[in-house]
Amino acid sequence: MKKLLIETYGCQMNVADSEVVVSILSNDYQVTDNLQDADLLLLNTCSIRDNAEQRIRHRLQELAVLKSKKPSLQIGLLGCMAERLKDQLLKEEAALDFIAGPDAYRSLPELIKNCANGETAYNVLLSQTETYDNIVPVRYATNGVSAFISIMRGCNNFCAYCVVPYTRGRERSRNPQTILKEAQLLVNQGYKEVTLLGQNVNSYSWEEDGTVITFARLIEEVALLSPSLRVRFATSHPKDISDELIQVIAKYPNVCKYIHLPVQAGSNAVLKRMNRVYTREYYLERIHTIQQLMPDCAISTDMIAGFCGETEEDHQQTLSLMKLVGYEYAYMFKYSVRDNTTAARNYADDVSDEIKSRRLEEIIALQQELSLQSNQRDIGKIFEVLVEGVSKRSENDLFGRNSQNKVIVFPRGNYKKGDYVDVKVLSCTAATLIGETVES
Ligand code: SAH
Ligand code: SF4
Ligand code: F3S
Numbered sequence: 001m002k003k004l005l006i007e008t009y010g011c012q013m014n015v016a017d018s019e020v021v022v023s024i025l026s027n028d029y030q031v032t033d034n035l036q037d038a039d040l041l042l043l044n045t046c047s048i049r050d051n052a053e054q055r056i057r058h059r060l061q062e063l064a065v066l067k068s069k070k071p072s073l074q075i076g077l078l079g080c081m082a083e084r085l086k087d088q089l090l091k092e093e094a095a096l097d098f099i100a101g102p103d104a105y106r107s108l109p110e111l112i113k114n115c116a117n118g119e120t121a122y123n124v125l126l127s128q129t130e131t132y133d134n135i136v137p138v139r140y141a142t143n144g145v146s147a148f149i150s151i152m153r154g155c156n157n158f159c160a161y162c163v164v165p166y167t168r169g170r171e172r173s174r175n176p177q178t179i180l181k182e183a184q185l186l187v188n189q190g191y192k193e194v195t196l197l198g199q200n201v202n203s204y205s206w207e208e209d210g211t212v213i214t215f216a217r218l219i220e221e222v223a224l225l226s227p228s229l230r231v232r233f234a235t236s237h238p239k240d241i242s243d244e245l246i247q248v249i250a251k252y253p254n255v256c257k258y259i260h261l262p263v264q265a266g267s268n269a270v271l272k273r274m275n276r277v278y279t280r281e282y283y284l285e286r287i288h289t290i291q292q293l294m295p296d297c298a299i300s301t302d303m304i305a306g307f308c309g310e311t312e313e314d315h316q317q318t319l320s321l322m323k324l325v326g327y328e329y330a331y332m333f334k335y336s337v338r339d340n341t342t343a344a345r346n347y348a349d350d351v352s353d354e355i356k357s358r359r360l361e362e363i364i365a366l367q368q369e370l371s372l373q374s375n376q377r378d379i380g381k382i383f384e385v386l387v388e389g390v391s392k393r394s395e396n397d398l399f400g401r402n403s404q405n406k407v408i409v410f411p412r413g414n415y416k417k418g419d420y421v422d423v424k425v426l427s428c429t430a431a432t433l434i435g436e437t438v439e440s
Pocket of ligand 3: 009010011012013014045046047048079080163164167168
């Protein structure tokens with residue numbers, strides 16, 4: 001059998017997609033992690049910010065050199081950069097033999113064949129319906145404990161700064177029967193945790209025989225498969241995080257008490273220009289409802305510093321909102337203009353790079369404090385931890401996560417990967433809880 005190496009960049013959706021791609025190619029290719037052995041190299045790429053694309057451009061330069069030494073190596077580029085730049089990439093990057101967009105993976109075997117015969121080597125057609133729903137992903141890089149399940153594709157939200165609606169196409173939900181089947185298979189194989197993935201999982205919707213399955217219903221059905229299967233999900237858009245969904249998360253102990261609810265910015269003026277379609281007040285009300293119903297629920301966010309027109313006052317509102325929510329964790333970025341988005345077409349990128357950097361640093365410093373405070377509040381508490389493996393720092397320690405998605409390190413004892421262990425927190429850093437096991 002021929003050998004395939006796949007490098008995955010970008011978000012969790014890409015990680016899940018790479019597993020689908022390996023499955024589609026599994027008749028002809030076996031995965032290797034050694035580039036020397038590979039007959040085919042695939043790069044599953046991301047366009048979300050300019051630096052994400054630059055990183056891949058550098059990789060392609062390196063690969064052009066490698067390819068000149070080993071011309072038999074076929075190299076293909078997949079994912080959002082393929083969709084955004086299309087055949088332009090084939091012209092610009094000597095390393096590339098073919099490209100395929102996110103909805104074109106079923107055509108990969110044909111593309112690879114055509115390209116070996118010197119024929120057309122790209123497919124970037126987007127689909128209204130493709131969800132790869134009958135394809136069983138190959139978990140080629142798994143830890144055997146947790147797995148992703150893609151439940152929908154695309155995005156219809158058109159946040160002004162974002163390329164995703166252009167690179168991933170229209171939003172579509174996957175047949176719930178195939179989602180449940182995939183989850184059940186993972187349970188049978190001994191997996192202990194699934195993460196249901198979509199750009200905006202709250203708007204999951206499937207209609208059959210006059211009944212509508214919402215995301216709240218779907219999560220409930222996955223949670224009911226097994227009480228020892230943890231259920232996570234990402235990403236939630238604040239605009240449609242319903243009371244029904246919050247109640248389902250609260251009701252089932254195996255639905256993790258962790259919600260990634262990206263706010264992006266704290267001022268109404270900026271939120272409006274971003275087309276996030278909610279206000280600061282609405283967002284804070286949703287947070288209040290979550291915290292009322294689930295005092296132990298962790299909340300994280302994404303933040304963009306220096307979006308078009310952002311004033312110092314707007315930035316202060318971002319900092320004040322972060323303090324009001326007290327986020328457990330945040331992913332924080334400098335605004336990066338993406339061609340053809342609403343923001344690129346309509347607004348000037350008028351915050352200087354220097355100011356963006358300074359604001360980003362302030363956001364990061366504040367989050368560091370909030371994370372530390374949150375971890376300090378956990379000292380003395382006992383959490384159920386799902387063990388993911390041996391700690392990188394010491395082989396005498398294991399690490400895992402609690403329901404709130406916080407990493408906890410503790411002495412190994414007789415425990416192993418995949419076990420649920422009760423751990424009492426003794427100390428912490430801003431990033432990690434440190435504890436000891438207790439008898440349950
Ligand atoms: N669907 C998710 C996020 C997808 S992209 C959501 O709506 O929250 C992940 C994050 O990248 C976004 O939440 C945003 O914070 C950031 N991002 C997207 N486009 C960006 C851009 N042009 N510049 C900087 N950050 C961006
Ligand atoms: Fe991008 Fe907004 Fe869609 Fe998230 S919801 S993927 S930020 S357009
Ligand atoms: Fe990147 Fe595409 Fe995901 S742009 S963040 S890989 S949807």
